[in-house]
Amino acid sequence: MGDRPIDRDGGRGLAHELVERLKERILAGEIEPGQKLPTEASLVAEFGVSRTVVREAISRLQAAGLVETFQGRGSFVLALPETGRFEVGADRVRTHRDVVDMIDFRIGVEGEAAGLAAERRTDVQLKALERALRDLGRAGERGNGAVEADYEFHLRVAAASGNRFYPELLASLGPMMIMLPRTRLEPEYTVSDATHLTRVALEHENIYLAVARGDGAAARAAMRLHLANSRARLLPG
Numbered sequence: 001m002g003d004r005p006i007d008r009d010g011g012r013g014l015a016h017e018l019v020e021r022l023k024e025r026i027l028a029g030e031i032e033p034g035q036k037l038p039t040e041a042s043l044v045a046e047f048g049v050s051r052t053v054v055r056e057a058i059s060r061l062q063a064a065g066l067v068e069t070f071q072g073r074g075s076f077v078l079a080l081p082e083t084g085r086f087e088v089g090a091d092r093v094r095t096h097r098d099v100v101d102m103i104d105f106r107i108g109v110e111g112e113a114a115g116l117a118a119e120r121r122t123d124v125q126l127k128a129l130e131r132a133l134r135d136l137g138r139a140g141e142r143g144n145g146a147v148e149a150d151y152e153f154h155l156r157v158a159a160a161s162g163n164r165f166y167p168e169l170l171a172s173l174g175p176m177m178i179m180l181p182r183t184r185l186e187p188e189y190t191v192s193d194a195t196h197l198t199r200v201a202l203e204h205e206n207i208y209l210a211v212a213r214g215d216g217a218a219a220r221a222a223m224r225l226h227l228a229n230s231r232a233r234l235l236p237g
Contacts, residue, residue: 014049015056033079099180103231114223115216117160125160132156133208140197151175
């Protein structure tokens with residue numbers, strides 16, 4: 001394949017150099033997605049390195065998401081990751097339709113996060129969620145800071161899921177995921193409307209109670225109901 005020889009004097013290690021040679025082949029399409037990497041024996045023979053070096057190089061390619069190894073079958077090249085990044089920042093939510101679509105997205109994500117939180121939360125995480133619920137109630141009474149308190153509650157639920165991707169996703173959205181729907185409320189709903197605030201407070205309390213008693217199904221249902229109600233409040237009639 002015309003590969004240049006491994007640099008044995010570069011100071012970066014033989015495994016690193018072998019990784020670079022194999023990456024070049026994969027990125028050049030010489031070994032396509034779904035194809036098997038050369039066997040350990042053939043790599044040992046071709047590059048003049050030990051099996052230990054070959055195994056370390058393949059392990060690094062696995063960690064980089066370029067190959068997957070199956071016991072007894074060998075290592076296969078994976079599809080290359082897309083160069084573009086998937087981002088769901090709140091700055092991309094501009095129209096009324098975007099806001100409704102975002103709530104639909106959140107229903108699926110946060111519903112599952114709430115269920116996992118009920119099943120996995122620690123006592124410390126439950127205390128943090130309880131504080132967030134209390135702060136949300138106080139913010140509603142004062143009429144300020146409600147957006148941040150609401151967001152903090154949802155973030156605490158996500159953190160209690162035990163899966164770092166949930167809080168990371170909500171962190172990427174930020175408090176605007178709460179603020180934007182409020183700016184699109186129908187005229188009969190206002191942030192200061194007492195009935196509206198009481199209903200929203202009860203919805204959050206039901207989520208907390210389900211998480212507290214470890215009821216995953218109830219927590220999923222409570223979160224879905226809360227967000228579905230938020231969605232309904234955005235739509236006319």
